[in-house]
Amino acid sequence: MSTLKAVRGTRDLLPPETALWNHIEATARRVFARYNFGEIRTPIFEDTQLFARGVGEETDIVSKEMYTWEDRARAQSEKAQSLTLRPENTAGVVRAYIEHKLGETGMLQKLYYIGPQFRRERPQKGRYRQFYQIGAEVIGPHSAGSESPLRDAEVLEMLATLLDELGITGWTLALNSVGSASDRPRYIAALREALKDKVAQMCGDCQRRAETNPLRVLDCKVPEDQPIIDTLPQIADFLDDASRAHFTAVCEALAACGVKYEINPRLVRGLDYYTRTTFEFTHDGLGAQNALLGGGRYDGLSEMLGGPKAPGIGFAMGEDRLVLTLAALSAREAELADYFIAPLGESLNAPALELARALRQAGLRIEVGDGSFRLKKSFETGNKLARKIILLGEDEQQSGILTVKDFASGEQSKIARAELVKPSKE
Numbered sequence: 001m002s003t004l005k006a007v008r009g010t011r012d013l014l015p016p017e018t019a020l021w022n023h024i025e026a027t028a029r030r031v032f033a034r035y036n037f038g039e040i041r042t043p044i045f046e047d048t049q050l051f052a053r054g055v056g057e058e059t060d061i062v063s064k065e066m067y068t069w070e071d072r073a074r075a076q077s078e079k080a081q082s083l084t085l086r087p088e089n090t091a092g093v094v095r096a097y098i099e100h101k102l103g104e105t106g107m108l109q110k111l112y113y114i115g116p117q118f119r120r121e122r123p124q125k126g127r128y129r130q131f132y133q134i135g136a137e138v139i140g141p142h143s144a145g146s147e148s149p150l151r152d153a154e155v156l157e158m159l160a161t162l163l164d165e166l167g168i169t170g171w172t173l174a175l176n177s178v179g180s181a182s183d184r185p186r187y188i189a190a191l192r193e194a195l196k197d198k199v200a201q202m203c204g205d206c207q208r209r210a211e212t213n214p215l216r217v218l219d220c221k222v223p224e225d226q227p228i229i230d231t232l233p234q235i236a237d238f239l240d241d242a243s244r245a246h247f248t249a250v251c252e253a254l255a256a257c258g259v260k261y262e263i264n265p266r267l268v269r270g271l272d273y274y275t276r277t278t279f280e281f282t283h284d285g286l287g288a289q290n291a292l293l294g295g296g297r298y299d300g301l302s303e304m305l306g307g308p309k310a311p312g313i314g315f316a317m318g319e320d321r322l323v324l325t326l327a328a329l330s331a332r333e334a335e336l337a338d339y340f341i342a343p344l345g346e347s348l349n350a351p352a353l354e355l356a357r358a359l360r361q362a363g364l365r366i367e368v369g370d371g372s373f374r375l376k377k378s379f380e381t382g383n384k385l386a387r388k389i390i391l392l393g394e395d396e397q398q399s400g401i402l403t404v405k406d407f408a409s410g411e412q413s414k415i416a417r418a419e420l421v422k423p424s425k426e
């Protein structure tokens with residue numbers, strides 16, 4: 001008899017790896033508590049209509065990736081109901097907000113969730129058919145401040161804090177505004193118009209998307225299509241004054257709290273409910289599936305599901321991808337030298353080697369650069385090979401006070417050579 005295996009795109013999580021999953025979840029719960037979020041648990045399957053109406057019939061998720069089945073009717077008088085394993089959790093949270101009349105409290109609801117989601121995508125590294133999200137939603141009546149750009153900035157600042165506390169370095173935050181519900185149709189009409197003459201030269205997927213969901217053309221990764229996409233109209237030119245002011249306020253608040261971001265005018269995201277702010281955090285270590293998390297504002301979603309006006313913003317992080325990133329970072333960490341010595345000129349090559357010898361005798365792992373390198377190249381090479389760089393110039397050589405920079409924190413300090421070459425305790 002053939003042995004049975006976990007089905008394609010699903011997998012078992014075993015110890016010791018599960019300890020890392022628990023650590024990530026505990027860190028997320030701790031950070032969310034500091035921002036006053038409470039946990040919500042919604043069912044893993046819902047009425048198919050919830051996703052068709054919430055996420056959008058034309059999206060890839062609803063049109064081809066959902067696990068949907070007709071649930072058997074129990075009595076002859078009953079109709080079979082179409083049910084779906086949740087492909088994401090924002091629609092479910094907003095359904096629960098409406099069903100339990102959470103808006104009637106008059107307060108902002110700050111809810112987080114951790115759990116499995118299901119999409120029938122082609123499995124590859126970082127992409128599974130059962131995957132796990134850690135997400136949060138901030139939703140409430142307008143009078144509770146739910147529409148304020150400060151909500152957006154606070155959520156983004158919380159995410160930067162969470163990634164920092166998890167020890168995930170090297171992420172990039174891409175930000176955009178997709179405008180209000182009335183800006184979008186004007187933009188989509190302009191895109192359709194611009195695509196008319198060009199789409200025949202584009203890939204098959206773009207030809208299909210130009211018909212069904214022209215915004216998705218902006219997501220195309222095919223290299224030959226990029227010059228054409230660059231000529232298409234940009235959503236930024238279609239924002240009304242209120243959306244423009246909202247976006248500016250988000251950017252200013254982020255700058256005020258020191259959260260770095262890049263504006264990406266092509267970031268429209270794959271779900272139909274987004275309005276105004278959209279964002280993604282990516283990490284290069286992940287390869288093709290490089291989105292660690294994504295999210296945005298969805299000011300009209302509650303009404304789309306038959307509820308009251310309840311603007312909101314939220315995100316979901318791919319927990320599988322957090323695990324992959326942390327594992328890659330710690331593998332890299334284990335390979336790194338303690339210091340990369342950068343001699344600042346040919347005459348310092350020999351002193352650099354002598355310093356390396358002293359540090360190695362003290363038990364440290366050392367790489368030495370070459371004095372013919374420019375400073376920029378020394379930093380680039382050093383960053384690949386070591387945790388910290390020691391700059392060895394004439395002044396440092398004579399004074400015995402070395403300039404040391406830590407690549408992870410960006411901190412630069414002066415340390416006496418005598419301090420560094422002390423033998424390590426082990």
Ligand code: HAM
Pocket residue numbers: 087088089090119121126127128129131132133135136137270271291292293294295296297298313314315316317318319320321
């Ligand atoms: P999403 O961009 O579809 O957004 O998914 C969020 C994150 O889930 C992605 O960035 C990725 O890390 C992870 N993810 C998605 N699909 C897979 C997969 N097949 N395998 C592994 N990881 C995956 C949403 O789901 C929205 N509900 C986010 C949101 C919340 N927007 C507002 N509130």
